Each structure stands twice: as structure tokens, then as C-alpha cells.
Amino acid sequence: MSPPPPPPQWVYDLNSAPASKPKSSSIPDPPGYSAALSSKQLSKSSKTAGTVRKAPTTEEMDVLKMKKAWELAIAPAKQLPMNAIGMYMTGNTLQIFSMFMVFSLFKTPVMAVLALQRVFAPFETPGTSGRLIGVKVVYVLMNMLMLGLGIWKVNQMGLLPTTRSDWLAWEGERTWSERAVPREWL
Template identity: 60%
Template sequence: MSTQKKDAKDSKAAQRQAPTLEEMDTLKLKKAWEVALGPIKNLPMTAIMMYMSGNSLQIFSIMMVFMAFKNPIMGILATNQAFERFETETNRARMLQVKVAYVIMQLVALGLGIWKVNKMGLLPTTRSDWLAWEERREPLEHAVPAL
């Protein structure tokens, strides 16, 4: 019985044909789309981590912001290297769409980092941040921590 199973496996392997060039291009394009949509899959977890880290300047929140800026920028700079294994002469035009989608996804991830910096109060968004003669707003109340 074992020889019959072995012969059946050998005949199946012999019957299988190599994929055509068009099938390979379709498969490579599908895998490239998976790589292009990868940054957006990490976005919910990153957003939750940023929300949970708070808006104060602590080492954890600073590291989160650093990684929120570093990863998308490095991803944008390495766009061609990320997709060079999928690119062929016949699918070069379709790969351009995938690369543009990848860059857009990286920009969305970068926007999340900008949102966090704004929530931390580090973005210069008021006139007093830019103009030396503008006075800072005086707070209406002061909180004093209890000992």
C-alpha cells in the first residue's frame, strides 16, 4: 500500500505544471499589496499605545513619539527596496499604484505621530509660539499638589 501512495504522490507532482509568467505577475502583485497595506494594519495598536501613554513628557511617551516618526519616514525612504523583489518588467506600471498606496499608508501613520505631538502640546499652534512680542495666556487657575 505504501508504494501505491508513493506512486500517486509522484504522479501528482509530475502532473503539476509550472505557473505561467502572467500567473507569477498576479501572485507578485497580490503579495505587493499585502506589503503596501501592512502599515495600516499596525495603526490601531499604535493608536491605542499612544492614547494609553498619556500626554505628559515621560520617557515612554517620548519613545512612542520617536517610533511614530521614525518608522514611517524610514518606510517612505525604503519604498523601492520594499517592492524590488515583486517588480518585473511586465508589472512595473501596476507596481506604481502599489507604491503610491504604500506611501499614503506611511503618511497616515506619520499623521498619527503628528496628532500625538499636538496632544502633548509640543506643536507651535498659537501666535505666542511664533511671535516674540505676544504675551502668553495667563491661566485662570493654578493647581497645587498636596503632600
């Protein structure tokens, strides 16, 4: 049996220490660059860096939780332009694609408002519970904007009964108070 072939050059390069930078180089290092450390120095620095980091205080955690809660509350408004363009592109005719889009415009905000407590449960702490009420109100309002877009689209498709002729089935027969022609002639 023949001996196994020698490993490729990249294996040697990967296992060997990086070559030191020539001192005569006139090109400066980019900002934030530090020379590569050896694997022993790297493992020592990672161990010491883990012990140096201190845990955040409760106030800092509350501030971070409120920031994330605000991001979550404004997220439906970020979807609004995309949905508006999609509604515009589907046209005003009754097609299966436009009906599915309108259905999703109604379903998504309603389900989001129903799951309000579950969505904001990770951010509930004694320090944030009072400030979270405003965030929840904004979240509900942003979802109502999405519902408003759905109502606008349904109106554009002609499915909302907004004219008098849409309600003719419930209108009674007109009784005339005076006639230009006597009844006998009719």
C-alpha cells in the same frame, strides 16, 4: 548480559499498517477525509503528483505578485489602529515611554518610504512595472497616515507650537499709534 527490552507498543503501531475501517460502521467519514494509504502507495502518489503539476504562466505569476504587492502596500494601515490605541494609552504627559512611542511613529514610516524601491524590488517584472506605481503611491500614503498619527500625538502632548504665545520670542515690541495718557505722565 540480558537482552534489550522489547520496544513499546506505540513503536509497533507506528510501523504497522493502519487497521482497516470496519465495514459495519454507521458513522460516515468527515468531508475531505480519505482512507490512509500504505507507505508504498503514498510514495508512488507523491512521485506522480510532483510530475503532474505544471508551472504557472507569467500572467499568473504577475497576478500573484500584484496581490502580494497590494498586501504589502496596505500593511501600514493595518498597524494604524494598534498604534492609535497605544498612543491613547500612553497619555499626554511627557514621559520616556510616550517619547519612545512617538519616536517610533516618526522613524518607522520615514525609513519605510526611504526603502521603497528595495521593498518592491521582488515584485518588479516587465508585466507589473506599470501597475506597481499605484501600489507604491498607496504605500507612501499609508505611511503618511502613520506620520499624521505621530503629529497628532505630539500636538496632544503640547509640543507643537500652534498658538501665538509659542512664538513670543520672535515677536517685536508693539508700537502704539495713540495713547490714552500723554507720554510725560508715564
